[in-house]
Amino acid sequence: MKEYNILTSRFGRSDGHKLAVYEQEGGYQALRRVLGQGDPAAVRETVKEAGLRGRGGAGFPTGVKWGFVPQGAEEVYFFVNADESEPGTFKDRLLLDYDPHQTLEGTIISCFAVQAKLAFIYIRGEFGWLIDRVQAAVDEAYAAGYLGKNILGSGFDLEVIVHKGAGAYICGEETGLINSVEGRKGQPSIKPPFPAVAGFLGKPTIVNNVESVASVPWIINNGPQAYRAVGTEKSPGTKLFSVSGPVKKPGVYEIPLGLPFREFFNDWLGGMVEGEQLKAVIVGGSSVPVLPAAEVMNVNLDYESLQQAGTMLGSGGMIVIPESCDMVELIQVLMHFYYDESCGQCTPCREGTGWLHRIVKKLRRGEGTAEDLDLLAYVCNGMAGLTICPLADAAVMPMRSFLGKFRPEFEALIRETAVAGPQTRWPRGEQE
Amino acid sequence: MPMNKPVSADQNPQPSAAVAAQIDALVARYPNPASALMPSIWAIMDELGFVSPAGVDLLTQKLEVTRARVQEVLTFYTMFRSEPQAQYVLQVCHNISCHIMGARTLIAHLEKRLGIRLGETTPDGKFALEGVECLGACGMGPCLQLGKHLYEHLTCDRVDELLESLRRGEVPRADTERELEA
Ligand SMILES: Cc1cc2nc3c(=O)[nH]c(=O)nc-3n(C[C@H](O)[C@H](O)[C@H](O)COP(=O)(O)O)c2cc1C
Ligand code: SF4
Ligand code: FES
Numbered sequence: 001m002k003e004y005n006i007l008t009s010r011f012g013r014s015d016g017h018k019l020a021v022y023e024q025e026g027g028y029q030a031l032r033r034v035l036g037q038g039d040p041a042a043v044r045e046t047v048k049e050a051g052l053r054g055r056g057g058a059g060f061p062t063g064v065k066w067g068f069v070p071q072g073a074e075e076v077y078f079f080v081n082a083d084e085s086e087p088g089t090f091k092d093r094l095l096l097d098y099d100p101h102q103t104l105e106g107t108i109i110s111c112f113a114v115q116a117k118l119a120f121i122y123i124r125g126e127f128g129w130l131i132d133r134v135q136a137a138v139d140e141a142y143a144a145g146y147l148g149k150n151i152l153g154s155g156f157d158l159e160v161i162v163h164k165g166a167g168a169y170i171c172g173e174e175t176g177l178i179n180s181v182e183g184r185k186g187q188p189s190i191k192p193p194f195p196a197v198a199g200f201l202g203k204p205t206i207v208n209n210v211e212s213v214a215s216v217p218w219i220i221n222n223g224p225q226a227y228r229a230v231g232t233e234k235s236p237g238t239k240l241f242s243v244s245g246p247v248k249k250p251g252v253y254e255i256p257l258g259l260p261f262r263e264f265f266n267d268w269l270g271g272m273v274e275g276e277q278l279k280a281v282i283v284g285g286s287s288v289p290v291l292p293a294a295e296v297m298n299v300n301l302d303y304e305s306l307q308q309a310g311t312m313l314g315s316g317g318m319i320v321i322p323e324s325c326d327m328v329e330l331i332q333v334l335m336h337f338y339y340d341e342s343c344g345q346c347t348p349c350r351e352g353t354g355w356l357h358r359i360v361k362k363l364r365r366g367e368g369t370a371e372d373l374d375l376l377a378y379v380c381n382g383m384a385g386l387t388i389c390p391l392a393d394a395a396v397m398p399m400r401s402f403l404g405k406f407r408p409e410f411e412a413l414i415r416e417t418a419v420a421g422p423q424t425r426w427p428r429g430e431q432e
Numbered sequence: 433m434p435m436n437k438p439v440s441a442d443q444n445p446q447p448s449a450a451v452a453a454q455i456d457a458l459v460a461r462y463p464n465p466a467s468a469l470m471p472s473i474w475a476i477m478d479e480l481g482f483v484s485p486a487g488v489d490l491l492t493q494k495l496e497v498t499r500a501r502v503q504e505v506l507t508f509y510t511m512f513r514s515e516p517q518a519q520y521v522l523q524v525c526h527n528i529s530c531h532i533m534g535a536r537t538l539i540a541h542l543e544k545r546l547g548i549r550l551g552e553t554t555p556d557g558k559f560a561l562e563g564v565e566c567l568g569a570c571g572m573g574p575c576l577q578l579g580k581h582l583y584e585h586l587t588c589d590r591v592d593e594l595l596e597s598l599r600r601g602e603v604p605r606a607d608t609e610r611e612l613e614a
Contacts, residue, residue, distance in 0.1 A: 015613040087527045087566040097608075118463065125474075125511045126567050128580030129608045161461065164474055166509035169565065183469030183497065185508040201463060244529035244570035251571050286528055286566075317570065319529055333531045337565055 001267045004230065004238045006218045007211065008254045010099040017133060019140040022101040028146060030220035034109050035154035043113040047216060049224035051236040056081055056172075056209030057285065057315050059303050062216075068196035069114045069204045077200040078116035079181070079207040080107050082123040082134075083165055083172035087286035087337060088317030091240040092210035094252050096123070096130050099214070100137035104160070106216035108146060111158050114206050118159050122177055125166040135162045169341035173389045174207035175199075176343070187343045188389035211240055231257035235302035239313070243269055245320030246276045257302040264301060269320075277323035280405070284314025286334055287394035289401035290321070311401075327406040328413050331399060332360045338395035349392035352383035356399055363410065366417030373410055376403055443516065446486045447476050455494045465495045469505055473512055482513040510564075518553045518560035520598050523577040526563040529570035538574050539563065541588045545595055559598075572607070581606035 009025070010016030022028070034043055048063025069076055080103065084092045095103055103121075111119050121138075123131050138160050141147045149157045163181055170176045171186035178200045180186035199205025215237065219227050228236045235257035241264075242252045248270030255264060261281070265271060272278055281296040282288060289311040291299065299309045306313045321330065339357040344350045356379055359372050380400050383392040403410060455472045462468040472495060476487040483491075483506055491502050506512045522542065526535050539561075543549055546559050553560040569575040572584035576591070583594060584607040597604045 014611050018613065084568050085566060088529055088570050089566075090568045090570050090572075093568050097610075124568065125509075126577060126582075129582070129606065164471065165511075166470060166474070167511035167564075168509050180470065181467055183466035183495070183501070183505065185504055201467075242571055244573065245532050282528075319532070319570070321532060325532055330528060330531065333526065333528050337527055340565065 001263075002256075004254045004256055006227075006230070006238045006254065007095065007102070007214055007240060008098075008252075010102070011094060011252070013098065016098045017100055017137065019101055019137070019144060022099070022105075026221065027101055027217075028105055028144075030217040031105050031108055031146065032152060034112055034220060035152050035156060038154065040113050040115055043109060043220070046224055047113070047219060050219045050227040051224070051234075052212060052215055052219060052227070053235065053303065054209055055211035055215075055239065055316070056207075057086065057287075059313060062208060062212050065196060065208075066110070066114050066206060068194065069206065070197065073115070073204045075201075075203040076114050076116040077203055077205040078107065078111045078114060078119040079174070079177060079200070079205060080119065080121040080210055080213055081172065081174065081177060081207050082121055082127075082130075082210045083169075083177060084127075084210075085124055085169040085172050086315045086317050087334070088244055088282065088319040089242055089285050089315040090244075091242040091252050091316060093127060093130060095210050095214050095240070096127075096134050100134050101141070102217060103210055103214045104134075104137055104141055105146075106213035107160065108141075108151070108158055109216050109220060110206070110208065110213055112156055114204075116206065117157050118161070120161050120163045120181055122163045122165060122171070122181065124171075125164050131162060131164050138162055168343075169337075170343045170389070170391060173391065176389070177207060178205060185343070187345050188391075190388050232300075232302050232304070234304050235313075239301070239316050241301070241316040241318050243318045243320065246273045246322050247271065247320050248273055250320075255301060258305070259301050261299050261301055262297050265297075272320075272322060278320065279323045279325060280321040280327070282317075282319040282321070282398070284312050285317035286319065286337070287390075287397055288312040288314045289397050290405060292405050312397075327402055327409045328360065328363060331402040332357075332364055334398050335360050335395065338391065342391060342395075346387040346392065348383045348386045349395075352379050352392060353395050355379045356395060363413055363417075366413075366420065366422035368410075368414045368417065370411070370414060372414070373403065373407070442484075444484045444486050445480050446484075447479060447490050451475050451479050452490060452494070455490070459494060466497050466501075469495055469497060469502070470509075473502075473506065477512065481517050482515055519558050520578060521560045521562060523562045523564040523567075525565070525567045525569070525573060525575050525577075527566040527570075529566070530573035530575060533573045535574040538576075538586055538588065538591060541591060545592065559595075578603065582608045584608075 015021045044063050044066045052062045053059040082092050168186045171180045173188045175189040176186040195205040231237045238254045239257050243250050278293045280290050280292050282290045303313050335357040339353040342349045342353045380396045384396045454475045458468040458471050459465045476483050488502050492499050524539050550563050569584050574586045575584045
């Protein structure tokens, strides 16, 4: 088990947040180099060559996205997406907590690459303490001349605003995020136009996840080949996985992409806690299809392998489910979430998430029939791919996979309750 | 969210001049006035614990936005409040990872201790109990948020200790507060 610390070298330290420490360890050298060379296109090319793929969920190549900003655009905006609301995900929080300057340096370099003069770091409102930490780092960076006018004498100007969210999962979606900063409801917009062409205030805007941005300084310092030396051909580099559930060692891990799940689970996570057996794993955040234990044990943790296995790498929010968990109960929790967080613009999503939630609740009340399972599948078909943003798909993927992979549990519940009659299934406090 | 402030009996407090000045500074900082709406709402929330009708008036004046736009934003985001809140709003994550790690038991325990159901406020206005979605502490669950304070790895015993402290008016150190070198 080799340790990787492209992103996590200062994790766990009590001084890693300080500018002086970051500088001592080579921080802001990448920025100096980039500004010294003064060639934004070269930065874009380097990141493209490194093959860095967006860590926010979709895995789109970062350098390629940057290339979509129209050449010579006057006003360009950059957003660092620290909304981190995908259930199971808690990695960006650690990046910003232990090492805010790494993300900040990445932000400044990224802004130079796309010639943005104003960047927002959008942090979910629940991370109150983190907002203070990042703001403190931003203040330090201004004082040291890494932000503001004429950065390091290069003629490049950049302002950074730390923007606090206020509790809405959908603001993590990039157009929702942009609308939110414009002072509106955080409802996604129809694409195209893509934000890279027309985003914030109608101007070209790049939205990148914290982890994507945080990877940039290392790539500049060590070169694309060194980055490609880690990971697989199509999934280069390392990825943070945040692991929750009853494993011996939950937490955030930096692993080389392509690592076999079996190895990660046994050697890194230490397996399940005493008394629990592995039942299933959701590898990439609550929105991706679940894999039963027998299947997950054979996958490698990279974009292609997971896609082949019928799921997605997503945000790397890995949720480990023990044998002792009732899958119908878990899907009720998830359907409640998507129903709650649907922004309501698209009928298939607004109505569909409501139907899914209500049908699952009906099953759990003990009033389900076999037709309800067909109805769940039918509602899913009426949602997938038919909406403005992928939130509807994000609800459909777990629903379909729970139903597909754990159908006997749904059927058993219907059989049992047909005999036993309706009952309340939460300990107390029915979840509405 | 108000931390150590008693529930305001006043349903329509006026944001202070300091908050008004803060909003002016935000408007100057953001590229257009409307984009300063969320931080301006936060400025009012931080002082009053909610956005009063007088607060809405202030926002419409300073940001050149309609009342409808302010209301729309206030109601869309779950953290923004338009009414006075309980002194301590306990928000327990009931999403998947915390659920697996026992959030339900924790909620049941809190309901019993506080004598209220999820979604209710104690009659003295001191505690409210809410279920919220993932708080980004999934590996440290079950967890609970109280204003800026996040409490992780919770057990029924730890929750009892937390309630004890709050009844004494002390907000315990959050689990997110690490020992930091200055
Ligand atoms: C419903 C929904 C929620 C999302 N939440 C987040 C989030 O919390 N953080 C994030 O970085 N990306 C999130 N995304 C993905 C963003 O839309 C966007 O693809 C990403 O921020 C781009 O950054 P990247 O290219 O660096 O991955 C979400 C997408 C959807 C559809
Ligand atoms: S799919 Fe759902 S969340 Fe996305 S825009 Fe449509 S209604 Fe809103
Ligand atoms: S599921 Fe509870 S914090 Fe993420």
